[in-house]
Amino acid sequence: METLEIAKAKKAKAETTSISGSVAVLEALIAENVTEIFGYPGGAIMPIYDALYDYERKLHHILVRHEQGAIHAAQGYARASGKTGVVFATSGPGATNLVTGLADAMIDSTPVVCITGQVFAQLLGTDAFQETDVVNITTPITKWNYQVTDASEIPSVLAKAFYIASSGRPGPVLVDITKNAQQQLFEYAGYKKCDHIRSYRPKPIIRKEYVENAAKLINEAKKPFVIFGQGIILGKAEKEFTAFLEKGNLPAAWTILGMSAIPTDHPLGVGMLGMHGNYGPNVLTNECDVLIAVGMRFDDRVTGRLDKYAKQAKIIHLDIDPAEIDKNVKTTVSVWGDCKETLPMLTALIDKKDHKSWLQKFATLKKQEDETCINAELNPTGEEMTMGEVIKTLNELTKGNAIIVTDVGQHQMVACRYAKYNNSKSNITSGGLGTMGFALPAAIGAKLGTPNNTVIAIAGDGGFQMNIQELGTIMQSNIGVKILVLNNQFLGMVRQWQELFMDKRYSFTNITSPDFVKVAEAYNIPGEKVTDRSALKNALQKMLESKGAYLLEVMVGKENNVFPMVPQGCSVSEIRLK
Amino acid sequence: MTTQKTNIPAAATVATGQKAEYSLTVYTENQIGLLNRIAIMFSRRKINVISLNTSPTEVDSVHRFTIVINETEEVVRKLCRQIEKQVDVLKAFYNTDEEIIWQEMALYKVPTDEVAEKVKVERLLRKYGARAVVIRKDYTVFETTGHREETDSLIKALEPYGLIEFVRSARVAIIKDSKGFHEKLKSYEKSDPGEELIENEFLNQQDEVFTM
Numbered sequence: 001m002e003t004l005e006i007a008k009a010k011k012a013k014a015e016t017t018s019i020s021g022s023v024a025v026l027e028a029l030i031a032e033n034v035t036e037i038f039g040y041p042g043g044a045i046m047p048i049y050d051a052l053y054d055y056e057r058k059l060h061h062i063l064v065r066h067e068q069g070a071i072h073a074a075q076g077y078a079r080a081s082g083k084t085g086v087v088f089a090t091s092g093p094g095a096t097n098l099v100t101g102l103a104d105a106m107i108d109s110t111p112v113v114c115i116t117g118q119v120f121a122q123l124l125g126t127d128a129f130q131e132t133d134v135v136n137i138t139t140p141i142t143k144w145n146y147q148v149t150d151a152s153e154i155p156s157v158l159a160k161a162f163y164i165a166s167s168g169r170p171g172p173v174l175v176d177i178t179k180n181a182q183q184q185l186f187e188y189a190g191y192k193k194c195d196h197i198r199s200y201r202p203k204p205i206i207r208k209e210y211v212e213n214a215a216k217l218i219n220e221a222k223k224p225f226v227i228f229g230q231g232i233i234l235g236k237a238e239k240e241f242t243a244f245l246e247k248g249n250l251p252a253a254w255t256i257l258g259m260s261a262i263p264t265d266h267p268l269g270v271g272m273l274g275m276h277g278n279y280g281p282n283v284l285t286n287e288c289d290v291l292i293a294v295g296m297r298f299d300d301r302v303t304g305r306l307d308k309y310a311k312q313a314k315i316i317h318l319d320i321d322p323a324e325i326d327k328n329v330k331t332t333v334s335v336w337g338d339c340k341e342t343l344p345m346l347t348a349l350i351d352k353k354d355h356k357s358w359l360q361k362f363a364t365l366k367k368q369e370d371e372t373c374i375n376a377e378l379n380p381t382g383e384e385m386t387m388g389e390v391i392k393t394l395n396e397l398t399k400g401n402a403i404i405v406t407d408v409g410q411h412q413m414v415a416c417r418y419a420k421y422n423n424s425k426s427n428i429t430s431g432g433l434g435t436m437g438f439a440l441p442a443a444i445g446a447k448l449g450t451p452n453n454t455v456i457a458i459a460g461d462g463g464f465q466m467n468i469q470e471l472g473t474i475m476q477s478n479i480g481v482k483i484l485v486l487n488n489q490f491l492g493m494v495r496q497w498q499e500l501f502m503d504k505r506y507s508f509t510n511i512t513s514p515d516f517v518k519v520a521e522a523y524n525i526p527g528e529k530v531t532d533r534s535a536l537k538n539a540l541q542k543m544l545e546s547k548g549a550y551l552l553e554v555m556v557g558k559e560n561n562v563f564p565m566v567p568q569g570c571s572v573s574e575i576r577l578k
Numbered sequence: 579m580t581t582q583k584t585n586i587p588a589a590a591t592v593a594t595g596q597k598a599e600y601s602l603t604v605y606t607e608n609q610i611g612l613l614n615r616i617a618i619m620f621s622r623r624k625i626n627v628i629s630l631n632t633s634p635t636e637v638d639s640v641h642r643f644t645i646v647i648n649e650t651e652e653v654v655r656k657l658c659r660q661i662e663k664q665v666d667v668l669k670a671f672y673n674t675d676e677e678i679i680w681q682e683m684a685l686y687k688v689p690t691d692e693v694a695e696k697v698k699v700e701r702l703l704r705k706y707g708a709r710a711v712v713i714r715k716d717y718t719v720f721e722t723t724g725h726r727e728e729t730d731s732l733i734k735a736l737e738p739y740g741l742i743e744f745v746r747s748a749r750v751a752i753i754k755d756s757k758g759f760h761e762k763l764k765s766y767e768k769s770d771p772g773e774e775l776i777e778n779e780f781l782n783q784q785d786e787v788f789t790m
């Protein structure tokens with residue numbers, strides 16, 4: 001017996017090797033199939049960067065210009081590729097610069113793993129140089145976070161981090177590693193992926209009777225209406241969802257994050273929900289008899305006034321996150337579970353229907369919207385260019401095959417309203433947090449995540465200046481992102497509200513900009529500025545045909561508004577067409 | 579975390595449902611930082627925590643929080659789901675006072691001469707089931723265990739006799755109907771034991787480091 005024990009121990013010993021915590025971090029990334037890291041070095045993460053020097057061929061590190069750029073790039077990477085984005089940052093200011101991106105990834109359920117350096121464990125709590133309590137700062141904006149003070153924890157903690165970030169409802173995870181743990185040598189027994197944590201249920205158990213109840217409601221419905229969010233994309237359930245819609249002939253509208261889960265031209269796709277969504281879906285939300293919500297969370301920008309939201313309808317909610325059920329809207333039937341599994345169960349139980357006259361209602365309202373606002377936006381007769389016509393022209397050239405990454409503001413709403421998407425994961429935008437400055441770094445990530453795609457960042461003149469430094473990243477790492485700046489010389493969305501609700505008191509919304517083309521040129525990025533409609537199409541074509549990165553600035557009308565609009569405090573059916 | 583009870587306005591602010599006292603029982607892994615993760619769920623919604631207790635459980639690696647708040651059932655239910663969603667939380671329950679057996683402990687410091695001289699005080703303490711924990715020349719410390727109304731009314735009763743100091747513990751509560759979860763916990767621990775808590779072991783070695 002004894003000899004056996006000893007032999008075992010010897011064998012175990014022989015299988016371990018002594019490595020540093022830093023090397024363990026990089027080995028973990030390789031084991032998790034990470035190929036891209038977005039980061040920025042500094043004192044407390046130097047041991048990891050030192051180890052990275054020898055891993056250059058296995059791990060591609062992109063040096064950003066600001067840590068916020070790193071995390072937005074990781075988000076764009078994750079959203080476009082479906083993989084987990086990875087970020088390195090140093091302690092103190094490096095880590096605090098991640099905060100906006102973490103909050104953004106949290107609210108938009110994006111899988112990101114951030115690794116931050118931290119001061120030596122001995123110095124925690126001493127106000128050491130660049131010491132910030134990052135774990136506590138990021139607690140409300142991470143799905144999980146953890147501080148490592150001993151190198152031997154690194155493999156298992158990172159395995160947990162990757163598992164948590166990407167499973168269930170995805171989200172950002174932060175692992176803070178003290179410098180001593182990065183330097184420390186320990187006996188490494190290899191990396192084991194995590195597939196289970198006893199206190200964590202990524203997927204609720206599906207209750208068949210609820211699926212049956214939901215099917216019954218759908219089969220009895222005369223005016224069923226499907227609304228869907230990013231859950232379809234995150235659950236990789238695009239096919240299952242389309243089959244569900246097509247069997248029941250169910251009209252379906254998307255949230256801003258659900259967009260592109262089905263092609264925008266799908267005959268059952270009736271448009272976008274919410275404040276600047278389409279007319280039909282908003283109005284008919286308050287007319288349908290059964291509202292079927294899939295993988296969405298009834299954000300207030302979608303629901304408008306809750307006490308006047310779909311009160312006439314029975315509500316079915318399919319979601320993977322039990323905390324979302326009944327959070328904002330009380331459901332009649334809730335179907336907890338991964339929609340990749342629940343949708344086929346539901347499809348099997350629903351009847352084939354045509355819902356012809358109900359679908360016709362959407363078409364009628366679409367026509368009304370076309371006549372009152374869409375036509376004027378897409379085919380303007382005035383001298384000034386509209387954002388809508390820029391997007392329309394872009395559609396003609398991309399045919400819906402580009403990935404579009406938008407910033408936040410009017411151009412975001414216009415792009416989401418009018419851009420065509422043929423492929424899932426091709427609309428990337430900051431939905432829940434509305435983070436200006438998102439587009440440029442996120443587009444960098446999206447391009448690296450899907451190098452064969454055309455990736456176009458669309459930004460306003462305001463938001464583009466919020467992370468404009470990332471032009472440096474594009475220059476250094478040669479990233480072929482197309483940048484389309486729609487310049488209205490205003491912080492347009494805020495100006496619109498000031499015009500409509502604050503008597504045109506334009507308090508600090510006019511913004512001046514540098515010569516963007518010159519700025520790009522300084523970064524070795526070719527570009528052009530268009531002020532005239534006649535030059536628009538050619539300029540867009542040139543942008544798309546250019547080999548690498550390119551910047552196109554289009555001057556658009558200064559005081560155009562985005563319509564339709566559900567004014568704050570109003571019901572979705574009180575949506576204004578002008 | 580304050581232990582003060584807020585003044586709740588007569589008209590409940592939430593349209594549906596009345597506010598009431600709820601005890602949340604949260605079973606968690608024993609992890610550093612979890613107290614903060616749970617506490618901010620309340621502060622984020624600007625909900626006052628009336629009392630909060632952390633305790634081990636009958637299972638080694640599992641920790642238990644008992645949190646008392648005054649809210650509507652709807653708010654409490656949603657909060658419970660948000661808490662349960664946290665990766666290191668095993669389970670969260672909420673219960674009304676009727677569904678639990680609960681106790682709070684209180685300590686009272688009173689001048690000894692008052693106690694010795696006045697038979698009335700002694701009688702009072704006996705009536706409340708208070709027990710002397712420490713008797714010194716200058717003061718005596720009594721302890722009672724019970725519901726809030728009981729500990730509160732003893733403060734009132736002692737005030738005229740020069741109550742020097744008072745402190746009350748957080749609530750500890752046992753759910754009347756908790757057999758099911760106990761068994762689940764036991765089987766968890768058997769098939770899937772919890773991880774060890776790792777603390778910072780270097781804090782007293784500050785002098786040995788110089789860093790950039």
Ligand SMILES: Cc1ncc(C[n+]2csc(CCOP(=O)(O)OP(=O)(O)O)c2C)c(N)n1
Nearest residue numbers: 409410411434436460461462463491492493
């Ligand atoms: C970081 C950040 N700060 C402020 C805001 C508030 N905000 C929302 S839209 C907007 C205006 C954006 O202007 P611009 O980038 O020029 O785009 P436009 O609306 O003109 O298309 C502002 C300031 C925000 N969303 N994010």
